[in-house]
Amino acid sequence: MTARAKKILLVILAGLLLLLSGRMQQSLNVERDEFGLTHVAALDNAPPMLAFTTVALGGFRGIISNLLWMRANDLQQDDKFFEAVQLATWITELEPHFTQVWTFLSWNMAYNISVKFKDFPDRWRWVERGITLLRDEGLRYNPDDILIYRELSWFFQHKMGQNLDDANMYYKQQWALLMRPYFGDNGTNFDELIQPSSPASVQLLHDFTNQFKVNPAFAKQVDAKYGPLDWRLPEAQAIYWAALGLDTAARHPEKAKADDLITLKRSIYQSVFQAFHHGRLITNPFEQTYSLGPNLELIPQVNAAYLEMMASDPSMSDHIGNAHRNFLRDAVYFLYENNRVAEAAKWYKLLGDMYPNKTIIDNDTNSFPRNVTMDEFAISSVQTDVNETSQERVTSAVQGMLSRAYYELAIGQEDRYAGFKLLAAKIHEHYTASTSGFNGDKRIPLPKLEVMNNFVLSQLLDPQGNVPYAMRAVVRTRLGMGPETNAPPVPATSQPGASATNTPALKPVE
Amino acid sequence: MQPLLAIAGLTWKAAFRFRLFLVLAVLLLASVIGLPLLIEDDGTARGFTQILMTYTLSAITGLLGLSTLWLACGTLARDIEECQMQVVLTKPVARWQVWLGKWLGIMSLNTVLLALAGTSVYALLEYRAGRLPPAEQQTLRSEVLVARGSASEASHETEIAEATEKALQERLKSNPVEKVDLAEVRKEILEQVRATFQLVPPGYTRQWQIDLGHPKSYFQDRPLQLRIKFNTAQGGGSATYRGAWQVGDPASTNIWQYETPSLAPDTAYEFAIPANLCDAQGRLTILFLNPNSTSLLFSLDEGMAVLYPDGGFALNFVRGLGIILVWLALLTALGLMAASFLSFPVAAFFSLALLLVGLSSGTLAEAVDSGSVAAGNEETGAAGHSGADVVLIPAFKATLAVLGLAEKFSPIDALSTGRSIPWSELGLAVLQVDLLLGGAVSLAGIFLFSRRELATAQGTQ
Numbered sequence: 001m002t003a004r005a006k007k008i009l010l011v012i013l014a015g016l017l018l019l020l021s022g023r024m025q026q027s028l029n030v031e032r033d034e035f036g037l038t039h040v041a042a043l044d045n046a047p048p049m050l051a052f053t054t055v056a057l058g059g060f061r062g063i064i065s066n067l068l069w070m071r072a073n074d075l076q077q078d079d080k081f082f083e084a085v086q087l088a089t090w091i092t093e094l095e096p097h098f099t100q101v102w103t104f105l106s107w108n109m110a111y112n113i114s115v116k117f118k119d120f121p122d123r124w125r126w127v128e129r130g131i132t133l134l135r136d137e138g139l140r141y142n143p144d145d146i147l148i149y150r151e152l153s154w155f156f157q158h159k160m161g162q163n164l165d166d167a168n169m170y171y172k173q174q175w176a177l178l179m180r181p182y183f184g185d186n187g188t189n190f191d192e193l194i195q196p197s198s199p200a201s202v203q204l205l206h207d208f209t210n211q212f213k214v215n216p217a218f219a220k221q222v223d224a225k226y227g228p229l230d231w232r233l234p235e236a237q238a239i240y241w242a243a244l245g246l247d248t249a250a251r252h253p254e255k256a257k258a259d260d261l262i263t264l265k266r267s268i269y270q271s272v273f274q275a276f277h278h279g280r281l282i283t284n285p286f287e288q289t290y291s292l293g294p295n296l297e298l299i300p301q302v303n304a305a306y307l308e309m310m311a312s313d314p315s316m317s318d319h320i321g322n323a324h325r326n327f328l329r330d331a332v333y334f335l336y337e338n339n340r341v342a343e344a345a346k347w348y349k350l351l352g353d354m355y356p357n358k359t360i361i362d363n364d365t366n367s368f369p370r371n372v373t374m375d376e377f378a379i380s381s382v383q384t385d386v387n388e389t390s391q392e393r394v395t396s397a398v399q400g401m402l403s404r405a406y407y408e409l410a411i412g413q414e415d416r417y418a419g420f421k422l423l424a425a426k427i428h429e430h431y432t433a434s435t436s437g438f439n440g441d442k443r444i445p446l447p448k449l450e451v452m453n454n455f456v457l458s459q460l461l462d463p464q465g466n467v468p469y470a471m472r473a474v475v476r477t478r479l480g481m482g483p484e485t486n487a488p489p490v491p492a493t494s495q496p497g498a499s500a501t502n503t504p505a506l507k508p509v510e
Numbered sequence: 511m512q513p514l515l516a517i518a519g520l521t522w523k524a525a526f527r528f529r530l531f532l533v534l535a536v537l538l539l540a541s542v543i544g545l546p547l548l549i550e551d552d553g554t555a556r557g558f559t560q561i562l563m564t565y566t567l568s569a570i571t572g573l574l575g576l577s578t579l580w581l582a583c584g585t586l587a588r589d590i591e592e593c594q595m596q597v598v599l600t601k602p603v604a605r606w607q608v609w610l611g612k613w614l615g616i617m618s619l620n621t622v623l624l625a626l627a628g629t630s631v632y633a634l635l636e637y638r639a640g641r642l643p644p645a646e647q648q649t650l651r652s653e654v655l656v657a658r659g660s661a662s663e664a665s666h667e668t669e670i671a672e673a674t675e676k677a678l679q680e681r682l683k684s685n686p687v688e689k690v691d692l693a694e695v696r697k698e699i700l701e702q703v704r705a706t707f708q709l710v711p712p713g714y715t716r717q718w719q720i721d722l723g724h725p726k727s728y729f730q731d732r733p734l735q736l737r738i739k740f741n742t743a744q745g746g747g748s749a750t751y752r753g754a755w756q757v758g759d760p761a762s763t764n765i766w767q768y769e770t771p772s773l774a775p776d777t778a779y780e781f782a783i784p785a786n787l788c789d790a791q792g793r794l795t796i797l798f799l800n801p802n803s804t805s806l807l808f809s810l811d812e813g814m815a816v817l818y819p820d821g822g823f824a825l826n827f828v829r830g831l832g833i834i835l836v837w838l839a840l841l842t843a844l845g846l847m848a849a850s851f852l853s854f855p856v857a858a859f860f861s862l863a864l865l866l867v868g869l870s871s872g873t874l875a876e877a878v879d880s881g882s883v884a885a886g887n888e889e890t891g892a893a894g895h896s897g898a899d900v901v902l903i904p905a906f907k908a909t910l911a912v913l914g915l916a917e918k919f920s921p922i923d924a925l926s927t928g929r930s931i932p933w934s935e936l937g938l939a940v941l942q943v944d945l946l947l948g949g950a951v952s953l954a955g956i957f958l959f960s961r962r963e964l965a966t967a968q969g970t971q
Contacts, residue, residue, distance in 0.1 A: 079739075079778040080927075082557040083564065086550045115750055115774040118781065125553050166750055166772035 065094040065101075081113050085129060092137060102138035103151045106130040110155050120170040127171055131155050135213050135241075144252045146260040149245025153267045157238035161274050163391070172292070176232040176281065182208045187230035187281070190220045214240060218247070226272050226301050230279055233292075238271040262313050269305035269320075273327060276302045277392045282447055282455045291447040293395045293455070296338060299331045299347065325355045329381075336378040337400020339407045348374045391446060394431045398424045398449070402456040409478055410471045425449055513603040517611020518618060521585055525619055534577055538627040541569040542634060555646045559635060559654050560926045566634075567922045570627045571834050574620055578838050579861050581619075582845025585612055586959075587854035596964050605960045609850070613842050613952070620838045628831045632824070651823075653780070657930040658735070659820030661722045661794075666707050666810060674700045708807050710800040718796045718814050726792050733785045735817040736796065739778045740806045750774050751806060754799040759789040775806075780817065820930040829931040830921035836939045840916065840948045841865070847955030851962060871913050874906045915942040 001009075072087040088105045095101045110130030114123040131152065138148045158164070160171045176187075182204060183189050193216035196202045208214065214237075222236075222243045223229050229236040245264045249256035279295030306324040310317045328351040335344035351360065352369030361367035361380045382397060405420035428449045447455075459465060461472050463484060472484060525531045545565050551558040586609075589595040598608065639650050677699045681687075687695050710716040722729065742751065750772040758765035766784050773779055788794045794816055800806050808814055844864060848857035867874075877883050883902050884894030896902075919939045924931050 080560075082552050082560040082926075085552050086561060089550050115772075116777045118770060118773060118779050122554075129552070 061094040065091050068094070076108075076113070079116065081116065081126075084109065084113060088133060092133070096141040099138075099142060099145050099147050102134055102142070103147060106134040106138065106155075107151065109133065110159055114167075115165065120167040123165070123167045124171055124174050127155070127159060128174075139213070144248055144255050146245050146249050146256050146264065149241050149248065150260060150263050150267060153238045153242040153245065153264070153271070156234040156241065157267055157271045157274065160234035161238060161271065169291075172234060175234055175237075178212075179232040182212075183231040187232035187236075188223075188228055190216055190223070194220060215244075218244065226268065226298075226305065228297055229275055230281060230295065232281060233275065233279055235271045235275040235279055239268050239275075242267040242271065262316075265309055265312060269302070269309045272298060272302045272305045273323075276327070277330070278395075282395075282451065291395070291451075292392070293399055293452075294334050294392065296331075296334055296340070299335070299343075302327055303331075303347075303350075321355070325351065325358055328354070329360055329377075332374065333378055333381045334396050334400070336374065337382075337396055338403045339400070341374075344378075345374060348377070394427060394446060395452070398428050398431075398446075398452055399456050401427065402453055403460070406457065406460050406475055410474045414478075424452075428452075513601075513607045514611045514614060517598075517603070517608055518615035521612050521615025522619060524585060525581070525615075530577070530581065531619065531623070534573065534623055535626060537573055538570055538623060539630060541573065542566050542627060542630040545569060546634070546638075555639075555642050555650055556654055559639065559650055562638075563631070563635065563654075563926045564922055566627075566631045567830075567834070567925065570624070570631070571837070571922070574623060574627075574834075574838055575841055575865075578616060578620060578841045579845045579865065580858060582612070582616055582842045583849045583857040583861060584854055585616070586846055586849035587852065587857050590849075590962075590964060591853060599964065606956045609846060609952075609956045609959050613839075613846055616842045616846075617835075617839055620842070621835060624831055624835055624838070628827070632827055652733070652735075652782070654926070654928045655823045656819060656928045657821040657823060657826035658817040658928050659723075659930045659932075660737070661720050661816045661818065663718050663720050663810075663814060670700065670703050670707065673703045677703060704810070705807075708809055708813065709805050710798060710808065711805045712800055712803050715797055715799045716808065717798075720794050720796065720814070720816050722788060722792045722794060722816060722818060724792050724818075726788055726790055728792065729785065729788055729818060731785045732819050733782050734787070734794070735780050735782050737778055737780045737815040737817055738773075738808070739812050740773075740775055740808050742775045742804055742806055751802045751804075753806075754801060756797040756799075757783050758787040758795065760795055760797070762789075778812070817929075820932075823928075826931055827925060829933065829936045830925045832936050833919050833921040833931065833939050836919070836936075836943045837916070839944050840951070843948045843951040843955060847951045847958065850955045850959035867909065868913055868916075871910060871917060874910055874913075878903060878906050878910060912947065915947050919943070 068087050068091050072084060072091070075081070075083055075087075088109070091105065092101055107130065110127045114126035114130075117123050117126070134148055134152050134155070139145070139152075142148055160168065160175060162168065165171070179187065182193060184192075192201045193205050193208060196205050205216070208216070219231070219236075219240055222240050223231070226239050226243075227236075229239065231237075242264045246261065246268075249261055249264070275295055276298040277294055278292035279298060280293045282291050282293050303324075306320060306327060310320045310324065313320065328347055332344045332348045332351060335341070335347065348369070356369060358369075359365060359367040360369055360372060360377055362384060364380075367377075367380075401420045401424035405417045405424065408414075408420060409417040428446065431446055457475075457479075460467050460475065461481075461484070463469075463472070469484075476482070476484065522531075546562055549561055549565055551561050586595075589598070595608070599605065603611075635655065639647055639655060642650065674696065678696055681695065681699065736755075736757070740751075742749075751774075753770040753773060755768045755770065756765055757768070764787060766787055768781070768783075770779075770781070796814065796816075798808075841861075845857070845861050848861040848864075852860055880886055880893055881903065882894040882896055882899045884896035884899075886892055886894040919935065921931055923929075
């Protein structure tokens with residue numbers, strides 16, 4: 001072969017290889033994008049140092065990131081956490097578009113590191129750090145990433161909302177203190193945030209959006225659909241971030257996987273269910289303490305969320321159906337306890353209609369809805385609750401007994417009034433005795449009976465409530481209270497410290 | 511001595527002539543002042559002080575360590591390559607004096623720079639601590655800016671060995687085993703016996719009696735701290751466990767009780783206990799009740815320790831800097847040794863490579879543990895195998911044995927966690943790192959330098 005022919009052959013070969021590498025590059029780019037490894041996209045709003053780092057280090061970023069990750073892991077093994085924040089910052093700066101980096105590091109802070117501290121304020125700092133990292137930084141560089149929304153929602157719903165962490169009441173308290181200035185005494189005030197009427201309100205809105213990255217207008221939409229929620233509680237945030245994730249997914253369908261959407265929806269219905277169970281703050285203005293009780297106003301929304309979830313996730317419909325049935329049982333029981341018998345009957349009928357072949361009383365194989373009256377079901381549930389150590393259920397049971405007692409008082413059944421009050425006291429006493437010792441009372445606290453009584457009474461006597469004026473007047477007379485005025489009924493529902501007083505900060509029930 | 515000092519003086523002059531001293535001093539001060547502005551802490555005064563101390567001392571050690579290697583290689587190798595050494599050696603000065611003079615010069619330079627940087631760090635720490643609220647200052651001075659000694663329970667190894675042997679003999683009588691299985695059976699029994707010392711079953715108690723090593727009067731009115739760590743058989747991320755503690759002399763009424771409501775396994779916790787709880791012999795008795803439904807395991811080595819005040823932070827800090835200086839002395843000897851027979855670039859590369867090997871001890875240890883330099887199968891658990899193992903594994907073991915002499919001293923770790931660095935540890939560091947390791951390296955360097963033919967043409971000429 002002549003030299004000329006060789007050259008031509010080599011040129012052809014070079015061209016062929018170039019073509020092939022170009023084709024391979026395309027598939028590589030697709031995979032990089034799929035796995036979140038694409039770094040060519042410019043970082044929006046990135047500080048100069050981060051922009052410089054991501055460009056200047058090129059492929060070496062991965063190696064440095066790995067080394068930092070190993071150091072973080074080694075230090076954590078040795079119980080040294082003081083570098084965790086710095087290392088997390090560096091790692092995420094090196095891999096700002098790698099979703100798993102954000103979700104893992106923030107989860108590690110909120111879940112793993114937090115429980116390594118014995119003092120609750122220390123734990124809260126790490127939970128807050130995890131949330132801040134994800135919300136303030138992760139979403140800043142990955143605003144369309146569904147997984148980050150899902151993780152953020154999970155932190156609020158699971159870490160803060162549930163009671164798996166012994167410090168969960170402390171977390172809720174701290175969050176309530178943070179939210180109170182923005183959402184008011186009842187946790188439902190959006191007006192000043194959406195339409196600020198004064199320079200102070202404008203500043204409040206600025207602080208709120210700047211610090212918590214929540215859009216009040218969207219929050220109100222969420223509240224309208226799933227509420228009324230108490231926005232001082234973590235469940236409201238869990239629903240907000242999951243809903244925002246769904247909204248983002250709708251705007252960027254190419255980035256949303258079907259499984260991600262299901263987990264976001266699941267997060268919403270689980271959070272709404274939690275809010276139904278313990279979505280109302282019961283405060284004690286005299287002792288500056290608070291506890292949680294069920295939010296019965298959410299029952300229709302929880303039901304709707306379950307139905308929607310069953311429709312959108314047929315593969316899990318049996319599983320969700322079981323959860324829905326349990327929810328309906330709870331709804332009937334809680335309403336019945338709180339003397340809202342007509343509403344309880346409505347949901348009891350739905351329970352029977354939707355699940356006619358499922359038993360509704362534990363350990364009773366014949367307790368199909370058609371065989372059991374609502375009264376029988378409620379009584380058996382009370383019997384179960386007396387032996388329960390679930391704070392939510394016992395709170396509901398005690399409140400229900402007290403509510404029933406005042407109803408009996410209003411209709412002149414003073415013996416029954418005394419009987420229900422006594423029963424409430426007994427359930428309270430039984431629960432307290434069975435959870436005391438080794439600070440169990442701190443983990444699953446129950447408000448003092450007097451506080452719960454004040455709360456129920458204030459609800460009953462609230463002029464804005466559902467109780468007729470005549471009935472309120474009778475109760476007031478029989479209890480030796482003065483006539484109704486326009487002033488707030490009983491101080492138990494008002495959040496302490498919100499008005500211009502010198503009341504100290506809230507502290508958990510002890 | 512005069513020739514030694516003269517050579518050391520020349521090294522100082524060279525350091526100033528090349529503006530090395532000035533550049534290093536500025537870099538060190540910049541790292542001390544600049545790092546606090548850049549680093550992010552966990553939001554607590556304690557965390558900030560710990561990260562500040564860790565990062566500034568690490569930066570100082572790193573900067574001084576690299577400059578020491580560079581200077582040590584350069585000062586000797588370049589003198590030889592530029593034929594200045596040939597002129598120096600025409601004077602009445604022995605080669606070993608030149609070598610040691612250079613070592614002394616570099617080390618005195620390091621001492622001054624380290625003192626400058628160390629004083630700056632100390633001043634910064636004190637300044638920041640002084641601006642904290644009293645409560646935070648109290649926490650800081652009892653947990654970080656302090657020198658705390660540590661006392662643990664007396665070793666149970668003899669009892670464990672005796673009990674193991676006894677159990678083994680009984681087992682052999684009732685159920686003889688093959689000779690080849692004897693070691694395995696013994697190991698199994700040993701673990702069972704060890705577990706009886708470590709496990710606290712549900713509802714049971716475990717008592718530790720710890721001799722604090724000082725008479726009771728030493729601890730008069732001085733609060734102590736307990737450092738505990740336990741494991742459970744049930745893994746699972748966020749699970750926490752309760753505990754009830756009683757500390758004090760059981761024979762007296764001077765007893766302190768405490769409930770820990772929520773502790774995670776595999777985590778070291780420290781909590782303060784009141785003063786004056788130890789008995790007349792300076793012993794502290796600690797009783798733990800396990801109220802959980804699962805057994806807790808307090809390992810014998812780090813399950814329980816008592817931390818007590820053992821001197822001030824300032825002196826502890828000086829001892830910590832002393833250990834850093836000990837490391838620098840070794841690096842100086844290493845650099846000079848390399849420069850004794852290699853040209854400057856090769857000597858620098860050689861000593862840096864040795865340093866890298868030293869810093870890779872974790873990788874070497876992993877290879878030794880697995881018995882091979884080849885990767886194993888993670889799914890089946892089968893160990894890897896390589897033909898090079900015959901040579902490399904013994905070499906790695908020897909390297910680790912040598913590195914072990916220097917590695918166990920970690921002053922930055924101790925300082926940032928408020929742990930005491932006793933004089934004995936500093937003395938041991940001098941003995942092991944400088945006299946033993948550094949001495950061997952220095953002897954090799956002096957020997958090589960003495961035997962080197964300086965009149966031959968040098969590689970870079």
